[in-house]
Amino acid sequence: MSSTVILFLAVFAASAVEAVEALTIVLAVGVVRGWRSTLIGVGAASLVLAAVVAALGPALTHVPISSLRLVVGALLLAFGLQWLRKAILRASGFMAQRDEAVAFERERAEAGAAASHGASSMDWYSFTVAFKGVLLEGLEVAFIVITFGSTQGQLGLAAAAAGAALVLVATVGVLVHAPLSRVPENTIKFAVGLLLTTFGIFWAAEGAGVSWPGDELALLGLLGFLAALAFFLVELLRRQRLSLQPGEA
Amino acid sequence: MRYARSFAAFWWDFIVGDDWRVAAGVAIALGLTAALTDYGWSAWWLLPLAVAVLLGRSLQRATRSG
Numbered sequence: 369m370s371s372t373v374i375l376f377l378a379v380f381a382a383s384a385v386e387a388v389e390a391l392t393i394v395l396a397v398g399v400v401r402g403w404r405s406t407l408i409g410v411g412a413a414s415l416v417l418a419a420v421v422a423a424l425g426p427a428l429t430h431v432p433i434s435s436l437r438l439v440v441g442a443l444l445l446a447f448g449l450q451w452l453r454k455a456i457l458r459a460s461g462f463m464a465q466r467d468e469a470v471a472f473e474r475e476r477a478e479a480g481a482a483a484s485h486g487a488s489s490m491d492w493y494s495f496t497v498a499f500k501g502v503l504l505e506g507l508e509v510a511f512i513v514i515t516f517g518s519t520q521g522q523l524g525l526a527a528a529a530a531g532a533a534l535v536l537v538a539t540v541g542v543l544v545h546a547p548l549s550r551v552p553e554n555t556i557k558f559a560v561g562l563l564l565t566t567f568g569i570f571w572a573a574e575g576a577g578v579s580w581p582g583d584e585l586a587l588l589g590l591l592g593f594l595a596a597l598a599f600f601l602v603e604l605l606r607r608q609r610l611s612l613q614p615g616e617a
Numbered sequence: 618m619r620y621a622r623s624f625a626a627f628w629w630d631f632i633v634g635d636d637w638r639v640a641a642g643v644a645i646a647l648g649l650t651a652a653l654t655d656y657g658w659s660a661w662w663l664l665p666l667a668v669a670v671l672l673g674r675s676l677q678r679a680t681r682s683g
Contacts, residue, residue: 438647443632445643449668450634453675462680507631569664576647577654578661590665597669601676608680 371584374591375516376529378563382512383533385556386505391541392468393501396475397494401482405491409498417506421513421527428518438575440515441568447511448564455558456598460605465554472546509534512564519571562598566591636678642671 398406428436457463475497482493513530517523570580570587580586633640646667653660 442643442647445664445668446632446634446640449639449643449672449675453634453636453639453672453679456672456676457679511631565668569668572643572647573650573661573664576651576660578650578664579659580661586661593665594668597672601673605676605680 371520371587372522372525374563374587375520375522375567376525378560378567379512379516379526379529380533381556381563382560383509383530384537385553385560386509387534387537388468388553389466389471390502390505391537392471393475393505394498395541395546396472397479397497397501400476400479401491401494405494406498408490409495410502412495413499413502413506416503417510420507420510421523424514425517425523425527428514429521429523431518433519434575434577436575437519437571440519441570441572441575443568444515444564445568445572448561448566448568451557451561452565452594452598453561455554455561456601456605458554459558459602461609462605466557468553516567519567558598562591562594565594636675638678639671639675642667646671 394406394410428440454463458465479493479497509530513523513526517526520526566587569590574580582589646664650660650663653663
């Protein structure tokens with residue numbers, strides 16, 4: 369039960385932050401260069417992503433569960449540690465926080481500076497930027513959906529969590545027609561980094577033959593341990609940074 | 618050839634990222650966990666401990682070089 373809820377939350381939150389980033393790119397290109405080609409790019413990338421999940425997800429269910437958990441857990445752990453590492457560097461001030469308003473202005477300036485598509489009905493600049501943006505952000509979502517879904521035997525639930533996040537972000541994006549800069553993106557990324565690392569450790573160790581004390585309840589213990597570790601590291605790095613730049617305190 | 622190289626670079630960046638030592642450390646820690654479990658030891662503590670050390674060391678390198 370606890371693992372199902374955490375799985376849903378992890379996939380939902382990861383999908384939401386990636387969708388917010390993709391929305392920024394799509395909005396910037398659409399507003400400056402028009403919506404037709406931009407939306408065709410979004411649709412094409414969405415089809416590719418759906419095909420990846422539909423092809424790989426069910427195929428992985430034929431792999432023995434212990435081997436699957438070992439490989440998927442190891443990949444998820446390496447991947448999750450990247451998110452957590454960046455989140456700690458951002459929270460401690462060693463790396464700039466991601467700002468959707470700044471990203472939107474940058475994308476908009478680039479879209480405006482690109483060559484016009486003239487009389488052609490298809491604007492390939494808009495198509496390519498929207499396709500690439502949605503595909504690259506979406507691949508992380510597809511990876512998380514496939515790994516979480518196949519390892520836990522709940523591909524449908526993982527896909528539903530990602531779908532719900534995408535619908536929510538797209539709806540809000542259409543309503544406000546601006547980048548979602550008020551979403552606490554950096555905080556959500558921190559939480560997702562913790563969740564990916566938690567599941568990565570849990571599944572990889574199970575795949576290596578470990579029996580966790582308390583079975584699935586160990587997930588909550590791992591999450592607590594990693595959260596305490598991450599906050600300790602943020603505080604340590606923040607103090608280190610302030611000691612290097614005493615004027616900033 | 619160029620496409621194969623950029624495809625490999627994409628996956629390397631996707632999974633391994635900025636610090637390859639973290640991914641290598643995870644692989645070693647997993648191997649040790651499997652070996653200890655094989656010998657009948659309870660090794661559930663090893664991976665969380667390895668993650669704490671690897672993350673701390675990686676952040677130390679990042680903030681020193683930054």
